[in-house]
Structure formats: structure tokens, C-alpha cells
Amino acid sequence: MKFFLVPLAFITLLFSTTNAQAQSTKMDPQKSIISNAEASGNHDLLLAAVKLSDLETTLDNEGPYTVFAPSDVNFDQSTKKRVTELIRLKNKKELQTVIGYHIVPGNITASKILKALCRGKGVATFTTITGDKLTATMNGLDIVLTDKNGNQSTITKADANQCNGVIHEIDNVHSPIKA
Numbered sequence: 001m002k003f004f005l006v007p008l009a010f011i012t013l014l015f016s017t018t019n020a021q022a023q024s025t026k027m028d029p030q031k032s033i034i035s036n037a038e039a040s041g042n043h044d045l046l047l048a049a050v051k052l053s054d055l056e057t058t059l060d061n062e063g064p065y066t067v068f069a070p071s072d073v074n075f076d077q078s079t080k081k082r083v084t085e086l087i088r089l090k091n092k093k094e095l096q097t098v099i100g101y102h103i104v105p106g107n108i109t110a111s112k113i114l115k116a117l118c119r120g121k122g123v124a125t126f127t128t129i130t131g132d133k134l135t136a137t138m139n140g141l142d143i144v145l146t147d148k149n150g151n152q153s154t155i156t157k158a159d160a161n162q163c164n165g166v167i168h169e170i171d172n173v174h175s176p177i178k179a
Helices: 001-025 033-040 044-052 058-062 077-089 092-100 110-119
Strands: 063-072 103-105 123-129 131-141 142-146 152-162 166-171
Touching: 001 152, 033 044, 033 058, 033 063, 033 152, 033 166, 044 058, 044 063, 044 077, 044 092, 058 063, 063 152, 077 092, 103 123, 110 131, 110 152
Parallel strands: 063 166
Antiparallel strands: 063 103, 123 131, 131 142, 142 152, 152 166
């Protein structure tokens, strides 16, 4: 029964993504991940951390990359405080670790995630640029990502295509560093 949900999840995700993108700032697929994230107005904390961590050039030019991007409202108070402190202290190494945990090499669309879930019998893993793993599973019709510390996020908006990759908005921040 679980594997019949994957095609249904894809159709639901496709329609919810189209509707969500129509309601939010349009992303221009001709622009880079950085340019579109700046234009969205929803990722200011993430962008500040990206810029200070020296990952801006990577996400502005190279690729392809898949970014699992929490919006500003998805940073809980403790994570927001910690990231803000790292930005204030200009702690590039730790910022690179935290931000890099949301970036996977390649152009991994929702369709590719769902295909990997089918091949993996309901489980798929993706290696971030930090070398850590994010594990994808399904919870009903939602794609859920779990980090090595058990923190979970759900993809809330999928497949915002960029000239150098794709952005999936998620509802939580992942961290390879145990809190």
C-alpha cells in the first residue's frame, strides 16, 4: 500500500507546488539560486548565513545544486538565535557546516526524490556538500527529510527551478551539530 502512495504523492506535490508558486514570489528559472532567494524576501536569515560562509559564489554561479531552504519563519527561536550569533561572530566554518547541510550536489527534483523512494522501498538518502546524509521518507503524502540527529523537515514547496539547480522550501532547519 505504501508504494501506491508515491505516485499519488507526486501528483499532490505537483499540484500543491504549482498553487503555492502562484501565490508566492515567482522564481525566474533563468536566474541563480542566490538571485531568486534574494528576490523571494522569505530567506533573509539563510542568505545572510550563505554570504558570510563564502557559499554565495558557489550558489550564484556553479551547479547544479539542490537547496532544501527553510524560510525565515521556519527558524525556531533557538536556531535563529544560534545562526544570528554565528553571523554576528562571523564564524564561517560553523556557518558553512550548518548551511552546507541543506545543499546537495545535483538537480534533484521532487520527481527524482520520489523515484529514489520507490527504488529504495520507501527510503532514499542524499549526501550533502558537508558529507552528511539526509534521509527521505514519506509521511502520508509528504516527503520528510531526517538528519543524523533525528531532526525532521517536510518539503512544503517543491521544484523552484533555477539556472543552476532547484530549491525546495522546507519547514525546519537541519543541523549536523547536535544541540
